[in-house]
Amino acid sequence: MNPLRRVATLSFVTVMISISAFPLHTQRAWSIPNTYATARSVLVEATVQANPPKITLYWDHAQASSNIVVSRKSKNDTFFPLPLATLPGSATRYEDTDVQVGVGYEYKVWTNPSQEGYVYAGIQIPMVEDRGIVHLVVDNTKSASLELELTRLEMDLRGDGWEVLRDDVSPYDSVENVKSLILGHYNANPNRLKAVFLFGRIPVPYSGNFAPDGHSNHIG
Structure with a gap:
């Protein structure tokens, strides 16, 4: 069940x-059985690097998507601003180098049609x-x-x-x-x-x- x-x-x-x-x-996110819920989601993971600062997002291959959009906001922001990047539908990763050590960021990865996923990541966050x-x-x-x-x-x-x-x-x-x-x-x-x-x-x-x-x- x-x-x-x-x-x-x-x-x-x-x-x-x-x-x-x-x-x-x-378990790794993309080992979960492909139920309706997971089929409508982009399952995102993140890794970080301190020097030089970099956050890399990984996700499973999105289904039936012409493109993938990555947005970012701070923890306390209400809305996501303009996208950081628009990637081809075959993309499965994105590197964000415009980050600071000690600051957390919330990322949204979404596709067209509607699949989306979120992850919160940061480098050496207190x-x-x-x-x-x-x-x-x-x-x-x-x-x-x-x-x-x-x-x-x-x-x-x-x-x-x-x-x-x-x-x-x-x-x-x-x-x-x-x-x-x-x-x-x-x-x-x-x-x-x-x-x-x-x-x-x-x-x-x-x-x-x-x-x-x-x-x-x-x-x-």
């Missing part, structure tokens, strides 16, 4: 992410020591079978600058109870809790009549 990802904004946290249980291992608190809510039917993977996930989050608060809940719990659990942590740490990470089949509310990920079994 393919991983299910859901993103929704909350009024008191930055982002809510739901990920169904799957092995947490690293480490973020404290991102705040992330509340990790885990489907308790996966706690034992994925114990090692979940431990690794917590270690990775801490290594990325997060303080981790974890709760395991039943996929059959009520939405109200899960919301109360999250609100309790927020009320205890209103200035520190920045994100909620939902792992597995966590009860969440739905509203409206829309399935943005295309899965009609949970329209709302």
Whole structure:
């Protein structure tokens, strides 16, 4: 079963992410099976060089494209400015030499028709020591079978600058109870809790009549 990802904004946290249980291992982007989602994406990776400064982007071969456009912006910019380059559809890399050490850049690689991908890269960017608190809510039917993977996930989050608060809940719990659990942590740490990470089949509310990920079994 393919991983299910859901993103929704909350009024008191930055982002809510739901990920169904799957092995947490690293693989090259273009080894992922060619599903509809990956077929509509440009899967971008980046490497960096300090002297002379250079960021090189790599991507899998884009499908049915007459050209590939590369744009760049700073982390806090809202929109991408004019393209850095327009490349032939057969291109699979781009070297950006107009970069500074210690500065991060967000790149967009997109094609015509619509495929796009993003990557954030920089050379010797200062480490973020404290991102705040992330509340990790885990489907308790996966706690034992994925114990090692979940431990690794917590270690990775801490290594990325997060303080981790974890709760395991039943996929059959009520939405109200899960919301109360999250609100309790927020009320205890209103200035520190920045994100909620939902792992597995966590009860969440739905509203409206829309399935943005295309899965009609949970329209709302």
